Amino acid sequence: MRERGGRFWKVGELARPTGLTVRALHHYEHVGVLRPACRTSAGHRLYDEAGVRRLYQVVALRELGLPLEAIGTVLSGQVDLADLLDDHLAHVERQLDALRSLRRRLTGLAATARSARGLDPDDLFGLMEEVAELEETIRAYYTDEQIAYLERRRRELGEEVIASVEAEWPRLIEQVRAETEAGTDPADPRVRTPAARWTELVEMFHGGDEGVRDALYRRYRDRGGAIAAQQCGPTAAMTAYVQRAVDASAS
Template identity: 55%
Template structure:
């Protein structure tokens, strides 16, 4: 039989989240445990686990906590729509996220056949999503992550989404110039290098610590970054030479 209630520490371990995150979501009214023990300990039930997944999925889709609260405010069963949207995003990530894609596809298929996903299924999915961000968090301090969140709020989701969508085309354009044997010092490639630097600055905002963390993350996880559609070492070297030529 599946568990029906979990203490906050147990839920955190099962899902890969932190107790602090669950407490913060409770303070924001996003995931409030269904009941407490006589001693005041939080107890989360199946419905709470579903709510945790909804928050995790919407955050993964790029929504701020304020936007998540707005989406989850109306009554009704939103899980199928959220799972479907999450699946669409995962499909774009291809190889690196294949395991997560398979899990999501199975859950969506189950919902469409009127079979609700089990609590253990949702916990496993939450754990997979949490692991996706673990590597990223290892390269930035809590203060830097808070600065990134503030910058995200400042730029707005539309700007961030547009920036993310521009990267694949820019990387493809760089590769096209490389394939054509174009001198990196040419005006065309230098223009690409300028835009490359602008997109990077949209992330780090000129902060030296954020910039260094970003470069270390890419250098030490090159294969994973590449599998998610990131640039190759050769492309980065080409852009660096183009940037140097423009100095």
């Protein structure tokens, strides 16, 4: 609706597109994080454009994990909307990364479930562990600044490049796995091309940031077995094998 001096929304109109209830918006007013701009003569709450922006900030901060009682304090510091949008985007990107990994896991399990072997409890326990550990693992190895850096790297590379790498990486892992299991000398020229490409993809991920690179290596050193089993990633032995091949090429 429009009133003199600008556009206004009734509480129900504000609640519908957000998925919140009118009662929730009343509660937001009660705790002081969102107040109506004015009321009609009949006492109905009206929210202006500043109220809409404020509501988005509240919703985004809730999505980022802040408790409601802390949001008022944060917003009193005049949170920049553009910065908050960036943080919200980074949070969503992290969720997408976790979901892509989980999707690969579920695709493999669905195929196994249809096979003669079928699923066993260990498969399901592994799935549940991955769901629980994905976010925890990210936080355990990367600082907030590094996570933000990785999100910027992802935006710089673009979704087309990311999708291409995600399709190439499993094939490259299998190629290196085959050479490792065959006992091929890391110095063999046949290993140079996949080892060089492996290195390129890893460098594409960390973009030359030594802190991110070290965190990546530390994660694979600590959890290489779990990553290989749960996410079809490389084992620690494969990573070491590639490094020996790179060293041999440089010598």
